[in-house]
Amino acid sequence: QVQVVQSGGGVVQAGKSLRLSCTGSGFTFGNYGMHWVRQTPGKGLEWVAGLSYDGSNKYYVDSVKGRFTISRDNSQKMVSLQMDSLRGEDTAVYYCAKEGGYRGHLDYWGQGALVAVSS
Amino acid sequence: DVQMTQSPSSLSASVGDRVVITCRANQDIKNFLAWVQVKPGTAPKSLIFAASSRQNGVPSRFSGSGSGTEFTLTITNVQPEDFATYYCQQCGTYPLTFGGGTKVEI
Numbered sequence: 001q002v003q004v005v006q007s008g009g010g011v012v013q014a015g016k017s018l019r020l021s022c023t024g025s026g027f028t029f030g031n032y033g034m035h036w037v038r039q040t041p042g043k044g045l046e047w048v049a050g051l052s053y054d055g056s057n058k059y060y061v062d063s064v065k066g067r068f069t070i071s072r073d074n075s076q077k078m079v080s081l082q083m084d085s086l087r088g089e090d091t092a093v094y095y096c097a098k099e100g101g102y103r104g105h106l107d108y109w110g111q112g113a114l115v116a117v118s119s
Numbered sequence: 120d121v122q123m124t125q126s127p128s129s130l131s132a133s134v135g136d137r138v139v140i141t142c143r144a145n146q147d148i149k150n151f152l153a154w155v156q157v158k159p160g161t162a163p164k165s166l167i168f169a170a171s172s173r174q175n176g177v178p179s180r181f182s183g184s185g186s187g188t189e190f191t192l193t194i195t196n197v198q199p200e201d202f203a204t205y206y207c208q209q210c211g212t213y214p215l216t217f218g219g220g221t222k223v224e225i
Contacts, residue, residue: 035215037163044218044219044220045157045163045217045220046217047208047214047215047216050213059213059214061214097163100165102168102169102210104151104153104210104211104215105168106153106208107165107168111161111162112162
């Protein structure tokens, strides 16, 4: 069965860096785009970043451009989100999600990882 | 960016009720619309994609409809496990964007 398992997260000071990772199993990892979505405390979902099946196309929400970097290693079935220059407003639960066969459709999600940025 | 607006933001329902959630886009997104269910402490779950196609394993009481700028998610015969927050998401253009969510409560 399809599984998306996340690692990383934690408490970090503002201005510092943190890396999130996620591995996929139960599907041909290198055939699908992967994304990161966050949910801020008490608020809704916000898409953060995504990349194509081969990593050649990367997309970001404006608020993280230049600070966050999404990447993937298909040989390891892993996608990562490098988060630099973290701000308080980046505090959220971050979800990794697999893209389905339909463009932009996030069909399987990871369990989430809390990132808390302290000032 | 495509703005997605959901209504209502919350609603109360009883087991067995029919629930309808509306989502509007501020521009034509054709049928590039998905619905996601979120429960506290669990991974979000995909329900609907392409506006009306059910994800594998999703019960038939969940249905989606609409195209262009107006979409609905209908839950017929609401079950106890359906009490959650539901989000619409446009899938057509980057950045992907979500509605504000609809919390379905008892």
